[in-house]
Amino acid sequence: MTVSNQTVQAVDTEIERLEESMIQFLSTLVEKRTVTGNERAGQEVMANKFESLGAAVDRWEPNPERLRGHSGYFETSTFEEVGYGGRPNVGARLDGVGEGNSLGLSGHIDVVSVTEREWDSDPWTLVRDDDRLIGRGSCDMKGGIAAYVTAVEALQAANVDLEGDLVLQSTIEEEAGGVGGVLSALERGYRPDAAVIPEPLDIPHIGTASAGVMYFRITVPGRTAHAGRAYAGVNALDKAVLLLQSLNDLDETRKGRIDYPRAYRADRRLEGHVTNLNIGVIDGGEWPSTVPGEVTLEGRIGWPPGETREQVRKEIRRTISNVATRDEWLAEHPPELSWFGWQAEPHEVPLDSRIARVSKTAAEDVTGNEGQFVGGHAGMDERFYKNYYDINAVSVGPYGENLHGPNEHTTVTSLTDTAKTLARIIMYYCGVASD
Amino acid sequence: MTVSNQTVQAVDTEIERLEESMIQFLSTLVEKRTVTGNERAGQEVMANKFESLGAAVDRWEPNPERLRGHSGYFETSTFEEVGYGGRPNVGARLDGVGEGNSLGLSGHIDVVSVTEREWDSDPWTLVRDDDRLIGRGSCDMKGGIAAYVTAVEALQAANVDLEGDLVLQSTIEEEAGGVGGVLSALERGYRPDAAVIPEPLDIPHIGTASAGVMYFRITVPGRTAHAGRAYAGVNALDKAVLLLQSLNDLDETRKGRIDYPRAYRADRRLEGHVTNLNIGVIDGGEWPSTVPGEVTLEGRIGWPPGETREQVRKEIRRTISNVATRDEWLAEHPPELSWFGWQAEPHEVPLDSRIARVSKTAAEDVTGNEGQFVGGHAGMDERFYKNYYDINAVSVGPYGENLHGPNEHTTVTSLTDTAKTLARIIMYYCGVASD
Numbered sequence: 001m002t003v004s005n006q007t008v009q010a011v012d013t014e015i016e017r018l019e020e021s022m023i024q025f026l027s028t029l030v031e032k033r034t035v036t037g038n039e040r041a042g043q044e045v046m047a048n049k050f051e052s053l054g055a056a057v058d059r060w061e062p063n064p065e066r067l068r069g070h071s072g073y074f075e076t077s078t079f080e081e082v083g084y085g086g087r088p089n090v091g092a093r094l095d096g097v098g099e100g101n102s103l104g105l106s107g108h109i110d111v112v113s114v115t116e117r118e119w120d121s122d123p124w125t126l127v128r129d130d131d132r133l134i135g136r137g138s139c140d141m142k143g144g145i146a147a148y149v150t151a152v153e154a155l156q157a158a159n160v161d162l163e164g165d166l167v168l169q170s171t172i173e174e175e176a177g178g179v180g181g182v183l184s185a186l187e188r189g190y191r192p193d194a195a196v197i198p199e200p201l202d203i204p205h206i207g208t209a210s211a212g213v214m215y216f217r218i219t220v221p222g223r224t225a226h227a228g229r230a231y232a233g234v235n236a237l238d239k240a241v242l243l244l245q246s247l248n249d250l251d252e253t254r255k256g257r258i259d260y261p262r263a264y265r266a267d268r269r270l271e272g273h274v275t276n277l278n279i280g281v282i283d284g285g286e287w288p289s290t291v292p293g294e295v296t297l298e299g300r301i302g303w304p305p306g307e308t309r310e311q312v313r314k315e316i317r318r319t320i321s322n323v324a325t326r327d328e329w330l331a332e333h334p335p336e337l338s339w340f341g342w343q344a345e346p347h348e349v350p351l352d353s354r355i356a357r358v359s360k361t362a363a364e365d366v367t368g369n370e371g372q373f374v375g376g377h378a379g380m381d382e383r384f385y386k387n388y389y390d391i392n393a394v395s396v397g398p399y400g401e402n403l404h405g406p407n408e409h410t411t412v413t414s415l416t417d418t419a420k421t422l423a424r425i426i427m428y429y430c431g432v433a434s435d
Numbered sequence: 436m437t438v439s440n441q442t443v444q445a446v447d448t449e450i451e452r453l454e455e456s457m458i459q460f461l462s463t464l465v466e467k468r469t470v471t472g473n474e475r476a477g478q479e480v481m482a483n484k485f486e487s488l489g490a491a492v493d494r495w496e497p498n499p500e501r502l503r504g505h506s507g508y509f510e511t512s513t514f515e516e517v518g519y520g521g522r523p524n525v526g527a528r529l530d531g532v533g534e535g536n537s538l539g540l541s542g543h544i545d546v547v548s549v550t551e552r553e554w555d556s557d558p559w560t561l562v563r564d565d566d567r568l569i570g571r572g573s574c575d576m577k578g579g580i581a582a583y584v585t586a587v588e589a590l591q592a593a594n595v596d597l598e599g600d601l602v603l604q605s606t607i608e609e610e611a612g613g614v615g616g617v618l619s620a621l622e623r624g625y626r627p628d629a630a631v632i633p634e635p636l637d638i639p640h641i642g643t644a645s646a647g648v649m650y651f652r653i654t655v656p657g658r659t660a661h662a663g664r665a666y667a668g669v670n671a672l673d674k675a676v677l678l679l680q681s682l683n684d685l686d687e688t689r690k691g692r693i694d695y696p697r698a699y700r701a702d703r704r705l706e707g708h709v710t711n712l713n714i715g716v717i718d719g720g721e722w723p724s725t726v727p728g729e730v731t732l733e734g735r736i737g738w739p740p741g742e743t744r745e746q747v748r749k750e751i752r753r754t755i756s757n758v759a760t761r762d763e764w765l766a767e768h769p770p771e772l773s774w775f776g777w778q779a780e781p782h783e784v785p786l787d788s789r790i791a792r793v794s795k796t797a798a799e800d801v802t803g804n805e806g807q808f809v810g811g812h813a814g815m816d817e818r819f820y821k822n823y824y825d826i827n828a829v830s831v832g833p834y835g836e837n838l839h840g841p842n843e844h845t846t847v848t849s850l851t852d853t854a855k856t857l858a859r860i861i862m863y864y865c866g867v868a869s870d
Contacts, residue, residue, distance in 0.1 A: 211663070215723045226839070227713035227735045228646070228812055231704065237717055238683070241676050248673070269666065278662035280723040282672055285716040288650045288735040288776065292715060300662045300723040341723065377663055404661065 003427045007160060011427070014154035015419045021153075022415060023133065025049070026146040027126040029109070030135040036110040037078040039087050039172045042142075043109055046090045046170035049149055053156065055092035055168065060188060061085060062172075062180035072183050072388050074343035076176040084180050091169040091190055094152070100163025100431035101354075104195030104393070105152070105422070107145035108174030108181055108381065111137040118406035131411045139400025139410035144198025145170065147398065147415050151423040163431030167192045174381050177342050182381040186389055194355035195385050195393040196425055200400030200410060203421050204363035204371025205266045207395025208349040208356050212303045212312060213379030215341035217296060218243060218320065220284075221333045224293035233291035234329050237284055240295040242323050243335060244279060247299070250319045251277035260304030263376040270377055275303040277316075304376035305348040313339065346376065347383035353392045355429060362424035363396060366417050396421060438862045442595060446862070449589035450854045456588075457850060458568065460484070461581040462561040464544070465570040471545040472513040474522050474607045477577075478544055481525045481605035484584055488591065490527035490603065495623060496520060497607075497615035507618050507823050509778035511611040519615050526604040526625055529587070535598025535866035536789075539630030539828070540587070540857070542580035543609030543616055543816065546572040553841035566846045574835025574845035579633025580605065582833065582850050586858040598866030602627045609816050612777050617816040621824055629790035630820050630828035631860055635835030635845060638856050639798035639806025640701045642830025643784040643791050647738045647747060648814035650776035652731060653678060653755065655719075656768045659728035668726035669764050672719055675730040677758050678770060679714060682734070685754045686712035695739030698811040705812055710738040712751075739811035740783040748774065781811065782818035788827045790864060797859035798831060801852050831856060 015022075034042035047057045062084045067073045096102070114123040114136050121127045126135040133143065152166065167190050171181030201207040220243060222236025254275045264270035277299065284295030301312060320337055324330035349356055351373050360371050375395065385393035398414035401407075450457075469477035482492045497519045502508045531537070549558040549571050556562045561570040568578065587601065602625050606616030636642040655675040660668025689710045699705035712734065719730030736747060755772055759765035784791055786808050795806050810830065820828035833849035836842075 213724075227711055227715065228737050229705070229708070230711055230713055231708055235713075237679065237714060241679060244672065244676060270664070273664070273666055276662055276665055278665055278670075278724065278726060279672060279720075280662065280725050280727060281720040282717055282727070282730065283719075285714075285733075288715040288733045289648075289713065290715050291713060292717070295717065298720075298723045302663050 003432050007432060008424060010158040011154050011160060011423045012420050014157040015150060015416060015423065018150050018153055019412065019416055022146045022150040022419065023412065025149060026133065026138065026142055029142040029145065030126040030137050031124055033124050034109050034111055035113050036173050036175045037082045039109050043088050043090050043170060046109060050090060050092035050168055053094065053152055055094050058091040059088040061088050062184040067179060067184060067187060070183065070187065072384055073179055074177060076173055076179050077341045078173050078176040079180060087172050087180065089169065089171050089181060089185055091185055094166040094168065096162040096164040096430055097433045098163035098431065101194065101429055102165040102167060102192040103426060103429050104167040104169065104190065104192035105148045106169045106171060106182060106195055106197050106381065107141055107148065109170045110173055110175050111140065112175050112404045115406065120407055131413055132409045133412060134407055134409040136408055138408055139200040139398055140403045140408065141199050141397065143410045143415050144200065144397040144418065147418040148198050148422050150419040151426060154419065154423055155426065160427065161433040162426065163433050166426065166430065177344060178381040178384065183384045186384055191389055191391060194429060195391060196359065196396050196422065197382055197393060198397035198418060198422065199380065199395040200397045200403065201374060201395045202266065202399045203396060203418055204360065204367045204369050205374045206356060206359045206363060206371055207375035208351060208373045209262050209305055209375035210347050210380035210383050211377050212307065212309060212346040213300065213342045213344045214309060214312065214339060215298065215300050216316065217298050217338050217340055219336040220295045222291065222293045225291045227289045227291060230291050236292045236295040239327065239330055240284065240297060242327060243297065243320060246319050246323045247277055247279060250315065258303065258306065260306065260376045262374055263304050265372040266374045274377065277301045303346065305346040309343060309345050342379060344379040344383060345387060347386040349386055349392045349394055355392045355394050358428045359394050359396050359425050362428060363421045365424065366420045396425065438867050442867060443859060445593040446589050446595060446858045447855050449592040450585060450851060450858065453585050453588055454847065454851055457581045457585040457854065458847065460584065461568065461573065461577055464577040464580065465561040465572050466559055468559050469544050469546055470548050471608050471610045472517045474544050478523050478525050478605060481544060485525060485527035485603055488529065488587055490529050493526040494523040496523050497619040502614060502619060502622060505618065507819055508614055509612060511608055511614050512776045513608050513611040514615060522607050522615065524604065524606050524616060524620055526620055529601040529603065531597040531599040531865055532868045533598035533866065536629065536864055537600040537602060537627040538861060538864050539602040539604065539625065539627035540583045541604045541606060541617060541630055541632050541816065542576055542583065544605045545608055545610050546575065547610050547839045550841065555842055566848055567844045568847060569842055569844040571843055573843055574635040574833055575838045575843065576634050576832065578845045578850050579635065579832040579853060582853040583633050583857050585854040586861060589854065589858055590861065595862065596868040597861065598868050601861065601865065612779060613816040613819065618819045621819055626824055626826060629864060630826060631794065631831050631857065632817055632828060633832035633853060633857065634815065634830040635832045635838065636809060636830045637701065637834045638831060638853055639795065639802045639804050640809045641791060641794045641798060641806055642810040643786060643808045644697050644740055644810035645782050645815035645818050646812050647742065647744060647781040648735065648777045648779045649744060649747065649774060650733065650735050651751065652733050652773050652775055654771040655730045657726065657728045660726045662724045662726060665726050671727045671730040674762065674765055675719065675732060677762060678732065678755060681754050681758045682712055682714060685750065693738065693741065695741065695811045697809055698739050700807040701809045709812060712736045738781065740781040744778060744780050777814060779814040779818060780822060782821040784821060784827045784829055790827045790829055793863045794829050794831050794860050797863060798856045800859065801855045831860065
């Protein structure tokens with residue numbers, strides 16, 4: 001970390017000067033309504049921005065045929081719904097002047113949908129209220145994107161020559177699993193020595209892990225009959241309740257067994273909840289007067305580093321088959337289990353890795369507070385870097401509230417601090433020629 | 436019952452002569468695909484038939500405004516979906532020559548929908564296979580309609596002069612609750628001294644009761660949260676399971692408490708099942724990764740004569756509120772209970788009433804077998820006559836298999852016996868002038 005205080009100070013000054021322009025850029029991104037599956041308008045803005053930084057811009061749509069064989073691949077819900085046509089990723093490379101480490105700066109342009117009536121303001125217009133910046137994507141994660149763009153602009157304005165290359169990218173469908181986004185970028189060859197994704201984990205906390213997340217569907221069979229002759233049928237709902245109870249028991253058992261302090265270091269409410277099994281959707285039966293002949297359960301299991309996807313799948317399979325063997329009907333007509341949507345394995349970055357240490361130091365310097373290594377509670381794009389390419393990727397981003405909810409917001413202070421932190425990480429990690 | 440054997444014999448002979456024409460008429464009715472809500476084409480056939488019997492035909496659409504205040508009224512599912520426009524009832528009166536009792540012959544023209552792939556033949560084409568007649572509505576209840584029309588034709592062909600009037604009618608939406616059908620006819624003034632509906636209760640068994648049938652919906656509240664922070668939410672599905680279990684317990688309690696031998700005299704499998712509570716539909720949650728914020732249950736309760744609708748509603752209300760008071764969340768956020776669709780009270784005809792006795796004697800004479808007074812296990816149009824106008828109405832109809840299912844069928848023998856039975860009931864009940 002041989003970067004002079006003078007250089008750091010010059011870059012900070014540029015970032016402060018660029019603050020309004022950063023907010024304006026975030027405002028433009030928020031207006032683009034890039035709900036997952038509909039990313040194009042936002043990606044045009046990003047491509048123009050990368051060009052203005054002097055980079056040759058690469059736009060590409062994910063190729064599902066090429067990705068399908070990858071062990072990180074799964075069919076995302078948005079791919080199933082709308083495919084990958086018209087949904088480009090955008091990448092750019094800024095060459096360094098020397099042989100320093102290359103660093104990736106990656107952000108997802110997609111946001112989750114909104115329920116407009118729950119918002120106090122138009123979710124697609126960035127509203128500034130004192131220090132707060134309110135709007136869909138303000139923290140998750142267009143704010144982080146604006147911050148990393150501003151960091152690069154400031155480095156250029158301060159005439160900082162980096163030794164290593166920067167890989168800038170704006171990707172799609174993180175909210176649906178990121179397969180067509182970060183995984184596609186890695187497969188296209190964007191493989192820096194390390195990567196930073198400015199997800200809103202609230203610097204000085206540094207995200208160094210992500211959770212496994214899988215969706216599953218259980219189809220519980222019964223046999224229809226008229227309600228007046230229910231004895232001739234088999235009530236699939238009663239059978240589904242048996243499964244629900246055993247899955248709830250499994251969740252309790254796992255919660256007692258599995259601990260992962262990183263997941264709750266920054267939020268003690270999460271202690272005891274580092275793994276979770278949720279049945280989120282139930283649907284069954286056709287008519288009040290008919291014994292339900294089929295009930296479908298859709299659930300999600302999340303867990304911290306420590307188990308593979310196959311280990312977790314096996315535990316759920318075993319839970320279901322234990323219920324089935326104890327029930328006469330289900331023993332003959334076993335429930336069907338399938339896995340769909342999110343099939344993400346957890347990842348973990350070594351705490352003594354260079355990118356983790358550099359990030360924490362930078363964030364603590366900028367904020368003046370002590371940070372924690374956090375993470376392991378949400379599924380994240382970072383896993384693709386680590387699990388399949390052995391590239392350490394950390395999350396370094398702003399404060400955020402109401403992610404995925406109404407009145408999502410971040411703060412100007414936090415975005416500016418994030419930009420300063422990212423600029424330092426870039427300089428420390430890639431090296432600076434002029435110093 | 437002062438009808439000569441000679442007259443009875445002459446009418447029987449006419450019915451045998453009309454057998455092919457009866458089957459042909461049934462075939463025409465089956466082709467009309469009169470699924471509830473779409474009755475018009477079948478009603479045109481019926482109107483023409485009534486005209487051919489020399490009656491002035493009355494066609495009318497139900498007037499929901501006039502019916503709404505009636506205590507037998509409820510909004511049927513088909514009224515909600517398509518209204519009553521273009522769905523006429525058809526009525527006709529054949530005056531008797533004297534002062535005998537008037538008798539109503541009523542049949543519903545509507546049928547339930549089909550799942551074509553489950554059928555071995557086209558459900559909308561009557562297929563004769565030896566004695567069997569297969570097709571949607573063959574037994575429920577276009578067969579019974581063809582039989583009563585044939586009975587009247589035979590009486591006319593045999594020059595039998597009835598002392599009392601006959602009221603003939605073909606009504607709509609029995610399958611959805613009959614409000615716009617038989618209730619509308621009664622409100623229009625068709626109120627004979629007694630009525631027979633040739634539902635397929637399999638002569639010589641005579642239907643003298645029907646079940647109460649009500650649909651209800653329970654909306655169970657929760658509070659959404661992301662699955663990873665389930666502790667911040669309240670799982671509506673877990674709460675719904677509490678209700679399901681208590682409703683299942685209530686069903687068991689009621690089954691142990693309530694007996695009604697008429698409901699299982701002809702089918703011992705129904706013993707112990709004269710009341711039944713079925714949750715037929717469950718729907719809840721939005722997404723696998725979200726704690727379900729609301730779950731909806733839709734159910735049906737059926738019960739034999741002995742309880743009013745309000746008594747049954749109260750027992751369900753109490754069951755739900757007992758669950759709610761024992762649960763911290765539900766105590767503050769009680770489930771919502773509403774009643775929709777079928778809201779039929781049970782009915783019972785005295786076994787010593789003239790129409791019941793006459794019907795049993797006639798059916799036993801024709802079939803040569805001993806009959807039972809049955810009923811009380813299904814909701815039926817007959818209730819409107821008895822409960823609101825004190826008109827005894829019985830069910831006297833053919834053998835039937837697979838009602839509402841694939842390959843619904845009756846038999847030629849049974850239809851002919853039904854026609855003979857109905858002709859005798861008419862003569863015995865209305866009186867014959869020429870004898």
